[in-house]
Amino acid sequence: MAGTHRLYAITHSLYSGRARSYLIKHQIPFRELSTGHESFKAEVLPKGKLATIPTLVTPEGEVIRDGAAIIEHFEAASGRPCRPAGPRQQIISALFDVIGTDGLLRPAMHYRWNFPEDNLEFIRYHFLHSQRDTPEREEKTEAMMNRMRHAGMIFGVTEQSREVVESLYLEYLDALDAHFELYPYLLGWRPCVGDFGLLAPMYAHLGRDPHPARLMQQRATRVYRWVERMNRADQDVPEYFNAGTDFLADDDVPDTLVAVLRVLAEDFVPETLAAAEFINTWLAENQPEAGSVAVGRLAQAMGTAQFNLRGEAITALAQPHRFYLLQRVQDTYSALSGDDKADVDSLLAGCGMTPVLSATLNRRIVRADNLEVWE
Known part of the structure; x- marks a missing residue:
């Protein structure tokens, strides 16, 4: 191109x-x-x-x-270079894309906004310099930062939930670090779509902001190297002395990656189920017209859903965007043969992720004219 x-x-x-x-x-x-x-x-x-x-x-x-x-x-x-050929790897790649772009917003927001003594000046610099130098720049910066601070709360980070959010994130970080001890990317020796989705929170928020970046560097060095690696044009794998060049053979999903998903499922699954129930109730009550905006600032406001996480009640914004991405996982699964479905079923059961296959909205979301709209 x-x-x-x-x-x-x-x-x-x-x-x-x-x-x-x-x-x-x-x-x-x-x-x-x-x-x-x-x-x-x-x-x-x-x-x-x-x-x-x-x-x-x-x-x-x-x-x-x-x-x-x-x-x-x-x-x-370009022939989908980041989509693995095997059904198990395809499902896992698509699932990590959803989890990265939507399922890790809670720790991403928490570690950015709730450690101002470490992060505030760094963050403020970036918000300030994303705008032109006008007399209103300082005021606009404060308004933008306050709006994003509030977003951390509506994604479910409160004083009550803080401890469980942190403990789950640290367990996830440890499990991901163990995976990257063996492989430089999620599914082997090259990035899949899931790597790019997962990078969304792991770079800008958790891998650059001073407090969580230091935490990642000190506790999960291999994860930090993956963040660096994902921003390099080359493969960037000098520490792997028997590196390959492709996704893992035989549609393999390593046990180390299953362990990562098992930790993530504790949060992702109950939130997804609660959000699906809430949004489906909203759809039944509001009956949005086909073609009306489903995601973003032009969409109708919905509300929050509640779920339990390790004994802590979490209240978080119910977002249709999660289900727009999750449709890709579910559509990929629906197109599989019976034997391939059985293999995927076994894999997802081992990850604790089986419920996401049936966590659907009663209306599909499609993309039209640069907007995600109700079908």
Whole structure:
């Protein structure tokens, strides 16, 4: 794909890291710009529909908003290099994509906003300099930061839940570190779509902000190396002396990765089930028209769902976006043969993830004109 793309993104943005990494790893030429540039408001926003990042402008002028859509654009055009061939690995890759972009928001928000003595000046610098130098810049910075601080609370981080959020994150970090002792990427020797999804919270929030970055460096060095590796164009595996070049053979999903998913399932599964129930009730009561916006600031407000996590009641925003991504896992599973489904069933049972296959909304979400809408 000749020519240079424009990626409207911000270094400290969770979702930007996912798309940026994909461009880097596939050596796709791009120039990164902040949404504070006048070109974003004048040229990009009318086509992108929402002022969210990342948003990509191709050399031909096509505007693609949202990291999942950006990756899908390149995957569809290049033979899907980041989709493993085997059904078990396909399901696991797609599942990590959902977990990374939606299932780890709670620790990502907690470790960014609840350690101001370590993080505040670092974060404030990035929020401030994502905007043009105008008389209103300081005021806008405080407003943006306060809005994101509030987001940490609505994702379920409170004084009461703080301890369980931290303990679960540390267990996840330890399990992921043990996996990366053996392999440089989730499914072997090259990144899958799930690696890019997982990088979203693990780079900008948990791998760059001073407090969680130090925690990762000191407690999970191999995870930190993976974060570095995902931002390098080469394979970057000098510490693996018998490195391969492809996904693991025979559709293998290592026990070390099953252990990671088993920890993540404790949080991801009950929240997904609670959110599905809440959103389905909302759909029955509100009956949104086909084509109406389902995700983002133009969508109708919904509310929160409650679930239990290790004896702690968590109340978190119920987000349709999780189910837009989860549809890909469920659609992949539905298309499998009987024998392949049985193999996947066994794998997900071992991970504690079986319920996500049936955690569906009563209305599908599709993408139309750069927006995720109700079908």
